[in-house]
Amino acid sequence: MRWLLRKDLLILRRSRLLVALLVIYPVAIALLIGLAISRSPSKPRVAIVDETPPGQTVQIGSERVEVSQYAQRLFSQVQAVSVRNRAQALAKVRSGAVLAAVVIPPDVAAKLSSGVRQAQLEIIYNGDALQQSLVQSQLGAALAQANLGFSERIQGAAVGVIDTLLKGGSLGVLGAPPNLIGLGQIPSKLHGIIARQPPGQDRATLETVASFAEFAAQNLTVSKNVLSTVGQPIQVRSTLLHGRRTPLNTFAVVVAVSVSLMFVCVLLAAGGVALEREEHVLARLLRGQPPLVSREGLLAEKGALAAGCAFAVAFAMLAGVSAFVPLDWSRVGMWLLALAFGALAFGALGVAIGAAAREVRAASLLAFLLSLPLAFLALVPSGSVSVGLYDTIRAISFVFPFKATLQALDAAVNGAAPSLGGSLAHLAVLTLAFGVLARIGLRRAA
Amino acid sequence: MSVALSVRALGKSFGELQALRDVSFDAHEREMVAVVGPNGAGKTTLLSIIAGTQSASTGSVSGPAPAGVSGREVGWAPQQPALYSKLSVAENIRLFARLEGVADPDREVERMLEQTGLSARADDLLGQLSGGNRQRVNVAVGLLGDPPVLALDEPSSALDPRQRERLWRFIRGLADAGTSVVFSTHNVGEAERYGDRVIVLDQGRMIFDGTPEALMQAAPAGAAGDFEQALVAFLSEGHEL
Numbered sequence: 011m012r013w014l015l016r017k018d019l020l021i022l023r024r025s026r027l028l029v030a031l032l033v034i035y036p037v038a039i040a041l042l043i044g045l046a047i048s049r050s051p052s053k054p055r056v057a058i059v060d061e062t063p064p065g066q067t068v069q070i071g072s073e074r075v076e077v078s079q080y081a082q083r084l085f086s087q088v089q090a091v092s093v094r095n096r097a098q099a100l101a102k103v104r105s106g107a108v109l110a111a112v113v114i115p116p117d118v119a120a121k122l123s124s125g126v127r128q129a130q131l132e133i134i135y136n137g138d139a140l141q142q143s144l145v146q147s148q149l150g151a152a153l154a155q156a157n158l159g160f161s162e163r164i165q166g167a168a169v170g171v172i173d174t175l176l177k178g179g180s181l182g183v184l185g186a187p188p189n190l191i192g193l194g195q196i197p198s199k200l201h202g203i204i205a206r207q208p209p210g211q212d213r214a215t216l217e218t219v220a221s222f223a224e225f226a227a228q229n230l231t232v233s234k235n236v237l238s239t240v241g242q243p244i245q246v247r248s249t250l251l252h253g254r255r256t257p258l259n260t261f262a263v264v265v266a267v268s269v270s271l272m273f274v275c276v277l278l279a280a281g282g283v284a285l286e287r288e289e290h291v292l293a294r295l296l297r298g299q300p301p302l303v304s305r306e307g308l309l310a311e312k313g314a315l316a317a318g319c320a321f322a323v324a325f326a327m328l329a330g331v332s333a334f335v336p337l338d339w340s341r342v343g344m345w346l347l348a349l350a351f352g353a354l355a356f357g358a359l360g361v362a363i364g365a366a367a368r369e370v371r372a373a374s375l376l377a378f379l380l381s382l383p384l385a386f387l388a389l390v391p392s393g394s395v396s397v398g399l400y401d402t403i404r405a406i407s408f409v410f411p412f413k414a415t416l417q418a419l420d421a422a423v424n425g426a427a428p429s430l431g432g433s434l435a436h437l438a439v440l441t442l443a444f445g446v447l448a449r450i451g452l453r454r455a456a
Numbered sequence: 457m458s459v460a461l462s463v464r465a466l467g468k469s470f471g472e473l474q475a476l477r478d479v480s481f482d483a484h485e486r487e488m489v490a491v492v493g494p495n496g497a498g499k500t501t502l503l504s505i506i507a508g509t510q511s512a513s514t515g516s517v518s519g520p521a522p523a524g525v526s527g528r529e530v531g532w533a534p535q536q537p538a539l540y541s542k543l544s545v546a547e548n549i550r551l552f553a554r555l556e557g558v559a560d561p562d563r564e565v566e567r568m569l570e571q572t573g574l575s576a577r578a579d580d581l582l583g584q585l586s587g588g589n590r591q592r593v594n595v596a597v598g599l600l601g602d603p604p605v606l607a608l609d610e611p612s613s614a615l616d617p618r619q620r621e622r623l624w625r626f627i628r629g630l631a632d633a634g635t636s637v638v639f640s641t642h643n644v645g646e647a648e649r650y651g652d653r654v655i656v657l658d659q660g661r662m663i664f665d666g667t668p669e670a671l672m673q674a675a676p677a678g679a680a681g682d683f684e685q686a687l688v689a690f691l692s693e694g695h696e697l
Contacts, residue, residue, distance in 0.1 A: 013554045021542045294538040294597075295555070298508040302555040 011307045014295075018282060018315050033323055036273030040327070043385075044266035054145045056088040057099040057111035068122040077119050087152030096132075103136045109145045110135050122160075165237050172237075176230055193230060196223040260424050263331050267324050268416045269385055271349065272356050275320035276377045279360025282312040283448075284373035296452075305452045309445065312364065313357035321353040328423075337423060344422035344430055351437040352415030358444035359411055365451030381412075388413035411440045460485050460519060460636035461506065461530070461605045467514035468501050468660075475501045477660045479515070483605065483636045488628070490651030491640040494691065497657040499640035500535070503609045506638060507532035519605055531603035531635075535610045537594035541583030545574055545593050548582055552597045568596040572626065588619025592626060599630065606630065608639035612646060624650050648683040658691055 022029055060081055067074040091108050093099045099111035113132040121129040133149060135142050174180070178192030191199075200220035207213040286292040286308070295303045303311075328337070328345060360377060367373035388407045392400055407413035418433035420426040461483040468476040476498045483489045491499050504510040506517055507530055519529035539548045549568050553561035569575040572592045582590060591611055598606055608627070612620040628650065631637045641647050647654050648668045656664035656671070664671055668683060675686035676693055 013551055017540065017543065017547075017551050020547070021540065024542050289540055290534060290536040290538040291540065293509045293534065294532070294552075296509075297532065302552075 011303065011311050014303055014308070014311050015315060018311070021285075022319075032274055032277055032319075036270040036277075037323070037327060039273065040266035040269040043269055044262040053087070053089040054110065054148055055091055055108045056145065056149070057091045057093045057102045057108040058085060059093055059096055059099045059111065059113045061095075061116045062114055062118055063116065066119045068119045077114070081114060087148060087155065100134060103134050106136065108136075109142075110149065112149070168237055169234050172230055172234055176227060193223060194227040196220070197227065259335050260337065261420065261426075263328070263335050263337070264416060264419045264423055265389065266331070267328050267349075268352065268412065268419055270327055271320050271324040271352055271415065272381050272385065272412055273378075274323050275316045275353050275356035276360040276363065276381050277374055278319055279312050279316035279357045280364035280367065280373040280377040281370050282316060283309070283361050283364025283452075284367045284370045287367075288369045305449060309361045309365070309448050309452065313354065313361045313445070313448075316360050317350075317353035317357035320356065321349050324349050324353070341422060341425070345419070347434060348415070348418035348422035348430065351434045351441075352411060352418060355411035355415065355437040355440045355444070358441045358448065362444045362448040362451060365448045380410075384410045384412045388416055408436075409440070409443075411437060411444075414440060458485055459483070460487075461638065462518045463502075463506065463515070464518075465515035466502070466505060466512050466517065468498075468505060468510070469513045474660050476505070476512075479657070479660075479662045481655055481662065481665050483638050485604070485634055485636055486631055487652045488631045488637045488639065488650055489653045489655060490647035491638065491655045491657060492642075492644060492647045492687065493657035496659070498660040499657055500609055501660075502657065503532075503607050503638070503640050506530055506605075507534075507607045507609075509534075529603055529605060531598035531600070531606040533591070533595045533598040533606070533608045533611055535613060537582075537590045539582050539590065539593060539597065542581060544579050544581055545569070545585070545589075546578040548593060549596060549600070553600050556600045558601055564600060568599065571599070572596045586619065588615045588623060591615060591619075591623055595623070595627065599635075603635075605636045605638065608637065610640050610642060613642065620646070644684040644687055656687065656690065664690065 058081070060078070062077045064078075066077045068077060091102065093102060093111070096111075096113050099108075099113060102108045103111050111134040113134070115130065115132070118129045118131075121127045131153070135145060174190065174192075176192050176194045178190055178195055180186070180188045180190070197220050200216055200223065204213055204216045204220060207216060286295065295301065295308065296305060325346070328349075331337070332339070363377050363380065364373045367376055384407070387403050390400070390403050394400075395403070414433050414436040417426075417428055418430055418437060421428065421430040421433060459482045463482070464480050466476055466479040467474070479498075479502060481489070491502060493499055501510065505512045509532070540551070543551065546565050546569065549565045550561050553564045558564045565578075566575075569578050572595070574589060574592060574596075577585065577589065582593065585593070591614070595606075595608065595611065598608075606627075611627070612623055615623060624646065627637055627639070639651075651668060653666065654664065654668050654671055655662055664674065666674070671690065672681065672683060672686045675690045
C-alpha cells in the first residue's frame with residue numbers, strides 16, 4: 011500500500027494546477043460562507059435632506075430636544091450622504107449614487123411639539139427588490155430606534171410632570187403658576203380643614219374632595235409605572251438551553267474550516283479512486299488471488315491520503331484564522347481530534363463516490379454536487395422551515411459527515427454542545443458506513 | 457512442448473446471457489495462440505478469466521507450477537494500456553514491480569526497458585508516448601515476474617501498421633524465449649501471421665481450435681486461399697468443433 015501512496019503523492023506533486031485548485035477553491039468558498047455568516051449587511055448609502063432650521067428644538071414638557079439629535083440617531087444606522095434639498099436627493103437616488111433618500115421636512119419640530127399631530131419623514135427608494143428590502147429594513151429599524159429614544163424622552167418628561175403634580179413645585183411650563191401644591195399634599199391639608207368644620211353640607215363636600223384627592227394621588231403614582239411599561243412593553247431575557255454560546259465569528263470560522271475540510275477531502279478521495287478506473291489500472295491492481303492490492307487496502311490508502319491532505323489544509327486554515335479571530339489554543343488537542351475524525355469520514359464519503367463513478371470528471375462533479383447542498387442543509391436553522399421539512403433536513407444531515415464534523419469542530423473550538431465525544435462517535439460510525447458502501451461499489455470494478 | 461495453460465469446460469454467464477460455454481483448450485510453451493471471432497463472441501471474457509480479472513461461472517483455468525517471484529502464472533496486458541499517464545515509463549514499471557513483489561525492482565526496470573527497447577524513453581511521462589510505445593510498456597508490465605503465460609487482449613488494436621509490426625516482433629521474441637502467448641484480435645491477418653494456433657469463438661462457443669492452415673482446409677470451398685474469407689465462410693456455416 012505504501013508504494014501506491016508514494017505513487018499518488020508523486021502524481022499529486024505533478025498535478026500542481028489540480029492541487030492549487032483543490033486548495034484555493036474550497037478555501038475561497040469557505041471564506042465567502044464565513045464572511046456571509048459573520049458580517050452583518052453593510053450600511054446602505056442614504057441621502058439625508060434636513061430642511062429644519064439649524065438648532066430647532068422640540069418642547070416636551072419642561073424639556074427641549076434638538077431635532078438634530080433625532081436626525082443623528084437616524085444617520086448612525088446608514089451611510090449618510092448630506093444633500094441640500096429634495097431635488098438633489100432625487101437626482102442621487104435616480105443616478106444610483108444612493109439607495110434611498112430621507113427628507114426631514116421643516117415643520118417636523120412644530121408637529122412634534124404640538125403633541126397632537128404626527129411628524130412625518132419622506133423616504134424615497136430605488137434599486138432592485140433586494141436592495142429595496144435591505145434599505146427598507148435598515149431604515150425601518152433605525153426609525154424604530156429613533157422613535158424609541160424620543161418616546162423615552164417624552165416618557166421622562168411626563169414622569170417629571172406627574173412628580174411635580176404629586177409633590178408640588180413649578181411645572182416650568184409657560185403660563186403655569188409657580189409653587190403649585192402637590193396632589194399628594196391636598197388630602198392632609200383638607201383633613202385639617204375638615205376637622206375644624208362643623209357637620210353639615212360643606213364638611214360633607216370637603217370630605218368627598220379629600221377622598222378624591224387621596225384616590226387621585228395614589229393612582230397617579232401607579233401611572234408612572236404604567237408609563238415606563240408603555241415606553242418598552244416587552245423586554246428580552248435570554249436563556250440558552252444547553253452548551254456554551256458560540257460567538258458568531260468563531261462559528262463562522264468553524265463553518266469555513268469544515269467546508270474546506272469537506273471539499274478537499276471528498277474531491278481528492280473521489281478523484282483518487284476514479285483515477286485508477288480512468289487509467290484502466292484498477293483491474294490490474296485487483297486481479298488474481300491474492301491481488302496486487304486488496305480492495306480494502308486501496309480504499310484505505312485513497313481515503314487516508316485525502317484525509318491527510320485535507321487535515322493539513324484545514325489545520326493550517328484554523329491556525330491562520332486564529333491570527334484574526336481569537337481562538338483558544340489550549341484546546342488544540344480537541345481541534346486535531348475533530349479535524350482527524352471529520353477528515354476520515356469525508357475521506358470515506360469520497361472513496362464511496364469515487365467507487366461509484368467511472369472517471370475523474372464524473373467523480374469530481376458528483377462529489378461537488380453532493381457536498382455543496384449538504385453544507386447548506388446543515389446550516390438551515392430550526393424554525394426557518396416547516397417542522398416536517400426540518401426533520402427531513404436533519405435526517406439527511408445526520409447520514410452525511412458535514413453536520414457531525416461541524417458539531418465536533420464547534421465543540422472542539424468553542425466548547426459548544428453537543429459534546430465532542432458524541433460527534434466523534436457519530437463520525438466514526440459514518441466512516442465505517444461509507445467505507446462499506448465504497449467496498450460494495452468497488453466489487454463491480456474490473 | 458509442455459502445456460503452460462490448461463482451460464477446461466470454461467463457462468461464464470451474466471444473468472441470462474451466456475458469454476462463454478464449455479470452452480476447453482491448452483496453450484503450450486513458446487506457442488502463440490490467437491483467439492478470433494466476431495464482436496460479442498466472448499474473446500475479452502475468455503482473456504479476462506485467464507488473466508484473473510473475472511471469475512468463471514463454470515470450469516477451470518490452470519497453469520504449471522507457480523512461476524515468477526509472486527507466483528502469478530499469467531501476465532496480462534489489457535486492450536487499453538493500464539498504466540499511469542503522469543508517471544514515467546521507468547516509474548510505471550518500477551511501481552508494478554514493487555507491487556508484484558519483485559526482489560530487485562530497479563534491475564527489473566532495466567531489464568524491461570532493454571527488452572522493450574524503451575531505455576531512451578525511460579524518463580518520459582507515459583502520457584507523452586505514442587500508442588505503440590504505451591502498449592509496449594503495457595506488455596512489459598504484464599511480463600513482470602516472468603510469467604510462463606501472457607494474455608494479451610487485442611494488443612495492436614489502436615496502433616498504426618509500423619507500430620503493430622514492432623509490437624508483434626517484440627511479442628514473437630517473448631514466445632521464442634519460452635513464454636506461452638494467448639492473444640485476442642480482430643485483425644484476422646495478424647491471427648494468421650502470428651498465431652501458431654487459432655481458436656475461433658462464436659456466441660461464446662469454441663467452434664475451431666487448430667493451425668491457420670487447418671482452418672483454411674476446414675473452410676468451405678470458395679475461400680480461395682484467403683484466410684479472412686475462410687474464417688468468414690467458416691463462421692457462416694456455423695461449424696462445430
